[in-house]
Amino acid sequence: SYELTQPLSVSVALGQTARITCGGNNIGSKNVHWYQQKPGQAPVLVIYRDSNRPSGIPERFSGSNSGNTATLTISRAQAGDEADYYCQVWDSSTYVFGTGTKVTVL
Amino acid sequence: QVTLRESGPALVKPTQTLTLTCTFSGFSLSTSGMCVSWIRQPPGKALEWLALIDWDDDKYYSTSLKTRLTISKDTSKNQVVLTMTNMDPVDTATYYCARILGPNPGTRAFDIWGQGTMVTVSS
Numbered sequence: 001s002y003e004l005t006q007p008l009s010v011s012v013a014l015g016q017t018a019r020i021t022c023g024g025n026n027i028g029s030k031n032v033h034w035y036q037q038k039p040g041q042a043p044v045l046v047i048y049r050d051s052n053r054p055s056g057i058p059e060r061f062s063g064s065n066s067g068n069t070a071t072l073t074i075s076r077a078q079a080g081d082e083a084d085y086y087c088q089v090w091d092s093s094t095y096v097f098g099t100g101t102k103v104t105v106l
Numbered sequence: 107q108v109t110l111r112e113s114g115p116a117l118v119k120p121t122q123t124l125t126l127t128c129t130f131s132g133f134s135l136s137t138s139g140m141c142v143s144w145i146r147q148p149p150g151k152a153l154e155w156l157a158l159i160d161w162d163d164d165k166y167y168s169t170s171l172k173t174r175l176t177i178s179k180d181t182s183k184n185q186v187v188l189t190m191t192n193m194d195p196v197d198t199a200t201y202y203c204a205r206i207l208g209p210n211p212g213t214r215a216f217d218i219w220g221q222g223t224m225v226t227v228s229s
Binding site for chain 1: 153216219220221
């Protein structure tokens, strides 16, 4: 089965840039979506189809996807960006989520 | 406004069958491209996709759980039901339903989620 690997944690200083990676075999050929989940809350879609932002998501969130790695970038990180982030793709008629990354804003 | 709400038992015993209902509003599951899916999350762990049903009544299941899962819809009631048989303590998790839309499964994202319902499996 297809696997998506994310770093367990990423730390970023307030106002700086955080990059969260999502590794998968030839993931660049797939559409990658990203979700933000704050403690005790349901996930929220922040990036769809690699690099598109739903309405209401700040421009500080951006995405890219190439080769074996997709990346979610959070620019000018704020305290409110502290959360778990998950990538997701479709493969072999199933949906697959990544292992999740905890982002800490210092 | 699109909303989804999960309902079902908070506690089930091992070997029992779990039945969860997702009641939604703001869209119709008879509209082309509309789908509803179930996802779960054990405490402190990652999201795990379970099943999906689309507007055309096509169904997709997690490979590892497909023998235990059944998803169905009642379009007139705006509900999607998930049953999971032979429950085990490892199935303890928050269960979410979510809308997912688009004609192509490969491009779809879960755009609206319910708040989730916690299910504990214990004797």
